[in-house]
């Protein structure tokens with residue numbers, strides 16, 4: 001509910017800030033996007049391994065569904081460094097498995113995870129919680145990263161705010177990406193900053209051409225800064241802008257076309273928005289570009305009167321599981337994360353939810369093959 005109140009208070013202010021209409025040609029995302037570049041990178045890695053006398057070089061190089069080359073073991077990582085390319089201590093094959101599910105990594109579970117090494121495909125963290133050069137959270141993150149693939153999920157970059165991105169934030173994020181070499185990096189399609197003032201919330205955007213310019217410029221800047229593709233996530237919302245000229249899904253599709261970013265589809269957010277804002281989730285899914293879906297989020301919500309609140313504090317609702325199956329039908333099996341941020345339960349509960357998602361993914365995979 002707080003999102004709705006804060007958003008309502010800030011809407012007119014934000015509208016006054018978005019004033020940069022111009023025809024903007026897509027700059028595109030320059031790194032590793034062209035097939036020729038993929039092949040060249042693969043070639044260089046294989047040659048590097050072969051030069052060192054390593055057998056079965058091809059088995060050490062894989063491509064995941066993003067088209068990125070991934071390297072399986074430590075010796076290959078070493079070889080990769082020798083090519084002079086950016087280091088990619090990349091995910092194990094678990095991340096690319098057809099039933100690859102992950103859970104949000106939260107401090108109460110650090111020690112249990114290290115002790116028991118539970119069967120889960122990967123972990124995701126909020127990037128901002130690990131900014132800085134040391135401290136206990138980073139210590140645990142690096143130890144867990146040694147055993148599992150990792151995804152970085154940002155909550156504070158405010159891609160939809162006008163003005164330049166926060167350079168300090170970008171620098172911290174770049175340092176963290178270099179340090180933990182995540183499989184995926186994502187941010188929200190939202191705004192939450194006005195100049196130096198940060199609002200502790202993810203606020204919805206008006207879906208207009210002006211907002212599209214702002215968001216695309218910032219995604220270009222972020223991707224160029226990190227030298228990698230990022231994913232943008234659809235947020236939950238409790239208000240909409242009357243003067244939006246595009247449906248949200250079409251807005252996202254245009255962002256993808258112009259920046260070559262990927263999509264993190266939050267199925268719970270879509271369901272919540274469907275109820276709160278009278279959006280048809282099926283029409284929404286059909287409007288998203290299939291090839292751009294790189295990750296899915298699932299989470300719990302609560303009902304307050306006629307509103308659904310995206311609390312991330314309960315199990316995934318049956319109706320959201322149903323919508324998830326519909327999303328798998330359209331997009332195929334996509335790495336899926338269970339998000340849980342309030343009233344954090346025992347690790348076993350998260351693993352049960354993750355296991356259920358994996359079962360649904362396997363069923364979808366079996367149908368398709």
Ligand SMILES: [Fe+2]
Pocket residue numbers: 233266297339
């Ligand atoms: Fe999410």
